[in-house]
Amino acid sequence: MKEGEEVSSIGNYAVPVFLLIIFMMALIHKTNAFDDFVDGAKEGLATTVKLIPNLVGMIVAIKVFLASGIVERIAAILAPVLSTLHIEPPVLPLMFLRPLSGSAALGFTSELIQIHGPDSLVGRLAAVMQGSSDTTIYIITVYFAAVGLKEMKHALKLGLATDIMAFILAIVSVTVYF
């Protein structure tokens, strides 16, 4: 694995350039940028505080699940399949949790990053899988329920196919990029 600063020069520019564009826009439109920042930040902090009980509950459940050793057991059984598909065994549960629950997937990703380290293959794979897909089943349920539609079968197939592609692309991009 190469050093982080060598492989990610474009990634290094993304955040500062993005910030610069926003601040230049604020200057051009003569908005009160600091007051706007404080307004938005208040909301962000409130959202994070609301998230605390969800994440504490989920992270403890995930820690118990992982500490039991069941993932290693299942991974050992599936080892031939997983190695042909180039799937790192520890990320297997994340692939099932990701479409189902946002807080469970976030908790799982942070656990994998903590256990294996943020710059390990597993840590990076978890980060990219978490970042490149969403809570598909939850979104479809909410969107369809809002307009009273019940025919979800095709939507689920489409959404889950997109997720599987995202996971495959995550494995490919992490392997190639790092």
Added chain:
Amino acid sequence: MIHKIWLSLFIVGILYSFFAETTVQVNQAVVQGASDAIQLIIYLAGILTFWTGILQVANRAKLLNLLERMLTPVIRILYPKLKSNHPALKYLTTNMVSNMMGLGSAATPTGLKAMKELQATNPHPERPTFEMYTLLVMNTAGFTLIPTTIIGIRAAYQAHNPTDVFLPIIFASGLSMIGGLLIHQFYSRFKKIHSSGSLKSVNHERR
């Protein structure tokens, strides 16, 4: 759904630990887990608070409006059958911008409004339309320009360079979104999925 996942994680974990004799580790997970969680959240709170503040600056400085105007041609390609005055278009655009900026809390309400407008001109209200499937793929692909939460977690655990997953994430989510849209296009031609913007429905509304 979430409560079942939560209970299963605990029940499966505890039962398996009796069998595998890992009760010591499970005990420690219960005792230690909660304070670990709080530590992570304290770290995340900083970066999330900062970014929602920055996004509010961007919003008031009309950056989101600018992005919406830039995305109009993309929206026309994604929803070719909707007339340019279809009420859903405005919400579809805002929804796309909110997702790109990582404003999940803003994306859901606009997405739901778009669904309602699409349903209003749905000639077969019991079946989803082409545009609804497109909207779902756009939302479930999780395409975001700056993945702040991931960067925050990586920073919390002392990553060498927390932002270095940026390009792989853009690559994986962007390509899977395009792949999903292509499958959707292909399937819709094959199965003749109807549109919210068909002439029939527009006439129906005028009457």
